[in-house]
Amino acid sequence: MEITEESSCVYKNPDAPVEARVNDLLSRMTLPEKIGQMTQIERTVASPQIVTDSFIGSVQSGAGSWPFEDANSSDWADMIDGFQRSALASRLGIPIIYGTDAVHGNNNVYGATIFPHNIGLGATRDADLVRRIGATTALEVRASGVHWRFAPCVAVLGDPRWGRCYESYGEASNIVCEMSSLISGLQGEPPKEHPYGYPFLAGRNNVVACAKHFVGDGGTDKGLSEGNTIASYEDLEKIHVAPYLNCIAQGVCTVMVSFSSWNGSRLHSDYFLLTQVLKQKLGFKGFLVSDWDGLETISEPQGSNYRDCVKLGINAGIDMVMVPFKYQQFIEDLTDLVESGEVLMARVDDAVERILRVKFDAGLFEYPLADRSLLPSVGCKEHRELGREAVRKSLVLLKNGKNSDKPFMPLDRMAERILVVGSHANDLGNQCGGWTKTKSGQSGRITIGTTLLEAIKAAVGDKTEVIYEKTPSKETLASGQGFSYAIVAVGEPPYAEMKGDNSELTIPFNGNDIVTAVAERIPTLVILFSGRPLVLEPPVVEKTEALVAAWFPGTEGRGIADVIFGDYEFVGKLPVSWFKHVEQLPLNADAKLYDPLFPLGFGLTSSSGLTSPV
Structure with missing residues (x-):
């Protein structure tokens, strides 16, 4: 039997051990090929020639960088397969690994299921739910x-002044550690004998996860994005390294x-x-x-x-560099640094070994192209039902009734007439929050989903008249018009990110005034959509009958209706301390002078008959 060069390539043998494949491929690579693997570029500059000739290791879509607006999953697969074929045409045929900011579902893609942001998932305290969300998102x-x-x-x-607050599962390390079960959903559960620290991907229905941002990003002084975390190593390790x-x-x-x-x-x-x-x-x-562009920091x-x-x-120790546009300068500078001995070849080899290890583990050499059989799963009924379950479990009931009055919740779905008001009642983009379609998100009908107003109408049926006003009119407020509740x-x-940094944390769009104006005339449930606790003025707490923290729940607004009308119980618990005023910040449960409006872990149930303690 003739032994060909093809058959002697260990790295092309899917039955060979991963480390043997890594070592074999690395031994065949030139310096340009190694540096190419360390380079990740943005799709808008990733021409076929660049991907092939520069041996690019990874391509990504920045937030809002689609094949075209409202492109569906099939359109994305067509685009990415094109990049992949360019990579496979290179001398060694090393596939790219394509990355995207899919932080609460595949949120860049039109029609995907959008789940609650992490702060809402932290409120569920349900690690298995989060694992299932990971597996669903992976598909x-x-x-x-x-x-x-x-x-x-x-x-x-x-x-909570941090603009990425909603990307955190909570203020306590144990909550964040528990919710990291998302990784087992995304990548699959490694077997018990799998060595600690090694990457693991179960199969083609799984996706490579990325734990971020190492380390201390949530603990910056005054909550400034990209700011400075001031802490001893012992505290950094105990709080921020632990997850x-x-x-x-x-x-x-x-x-x-x-x-x-x-520390600077x-x-x-x-x-x-x-x-x-x-x-x-x-x-x-x-x-x-x-x-x-992290190197520029x-x-x-x-x-x-x-x-x-x-x-x-x-x-x-950085192995792959996200240089979305200035990749040529990065490649030139790193090449010069290696040739001058300022960056050792051993450091480059270590980086490339790690990248190749993940690519082999992910099966990219065997299955580099998209699996079109998964397309029917996108936004399917089963996935949306999981999103609906997540919304139900993420809601935190902060108040239910006035003083010793009977509980206000659940609402009467047989009421003759109800008023629905507010900037977030019928706005899917506001309901989803940031990192949805674009980095900062957008208001309006940006994807497929169910708004709160649509969910309410579906829950009460045709016998109840639902009046919706984004901003309540003077006439409506003056008369009350026979509403059972609002x-x-x-x-x-x-x-x-930085656009979300906020030192005031008041409810935007005159939210406090709107709540007070309605609550003075009509029994009122307030549903607050936010990525963090906000200032609740005394009239909001005192004049309203009920108050619910809904976070940014995503596309499945029916989950809110499920709970406020009593089909399911409130089970959410605050993943963060709710402050009384911003002068208290930073405030967490370990503070010596801990005097929150609602403490970490607070959450009422409608069936318990409890009311707010404030």
């Missing part, structure tokens, strides 16, 4: 041809570096935390990816030029 992500999901965020929340132990134990394939700093040291250049702690002490064997406090930033970031839906508009 919808893989249907679009994407292999890699930049989630979950396992930040421990220190201050990563759970992620690594589940075989998480990738970790993303934080934009933030620790930029994480993107922190060798101690990235290499000595994450890779050596915690034993993480997957690969470490920068955030979007290194220059801000240190005055470094871009070449210096590349040197510092790679030597600190449902007022107010809250925050969509936002993300």
Whole structure:
């Protein structure tokens, strides 16, 4: 039998051990091919020639970067398969790994199921629910041809003024650790004998997860995005590193570096935390990816030029660099740094080994193209029912009745006439929040789903007259017009990251005034849509009959109607302390002077007959 070069390529043998395949392929690679694998570019610059000739290791879609607006999963799969074929045409045929910000469902894709943001999932305290959401999201992500999901965020929340508050599961490490079960849903559950720290992906129906942002991003001073976390190493380890132990134990394939700093040291250049702690002490064997243009953050406090930033970031331990547009400069600078000996070849080889390990583990060499059989799963009834369940379990009942009065909830679905009011009652985009269609999100009918108003109408049927006014008219308020009760839906508009940093935390769109105006005339349930606790003025708490924190629940508004009308019980518990006024911040359950409006873990049930303690 003639032995051909093809048959002697261990890396092409799917039956060979992963480490043998990694070592064989690495031994065949040139420096340009290695550096190409360390480079991730944005789809808008990823021409077929660039992907092939530069040996690009990864392509991604930035938020709002679609094949075209309202593209469905099939359109995405067509686009990504095109990039993949370009990668396979390179000398060694190494497939790309395609990444996207699918942070609460496959939220860039029109028609996908959008789940509650993490703060709402933290309120459920239901690790199995979160695992099932991970498995469901993996199917919808893989249907679009994407292999890699930049989630979950396992930040421990220190201050709700942070613009990424809703990306955290809560203020306590134990809550975040428990909710990291999302990884087992996304990647599949590793067998008990799987070695700690090694990446693991169960099969083609799973997707590569990314624990982010390492480390301390939720604990910055005054909650500033990309700010400075001031903490001893002991506190950093106890609070912020702890969730990563759970992620690594589940075989998480990738970790993303934080934009933030620790005691003034930029994480993107922190060798101690990235290499000595994450890779050596915690034993993480997957690969470490920068955030979007993350190397450039290194220059801000240190005055470094871009070449210096590349040197510092790679030597600190970053394996793949998210350089969405300036990839040519990155490749040139890293090549020069290696050739000059400022970045050792051993560091490059370590990075490429880690990237290849994940690609082999993910089965990309055997199944590089999209699995079109998964397309019917996108936005299917079963997935939307799971989203509806998640919404039900995420709702936190903060008040139910006035003083010693009987509970106001559940609402009477047989009422003759009800009033529905507010900026969030019939706005799917406001209901979903940020990272939906675009990075900061959008108001309006941005995808397929059910608004709160639509859910209410479906729940009460034709016998109940539902009057909807986005802003209540003077005539309506003056007369009351025989309403049995009002449902007022107010809250925050969509936002993300720095655009969400907020030092005031008042309810936007005159929310407090609207609530008070309605509640003075009509018995009122307030449903607050937000990514965090907001200031609740005394009239809002005192004059209303009931108050529900709904967070940003996603596309399945029917889950809210299920609970407020009594088909299901309220089970959500606050994942964060609800402050009385912003001057108290930061406020968490470990504070010496702990005097919240509602404490961590608070949540009423409608059947218990309890009322608000305030």
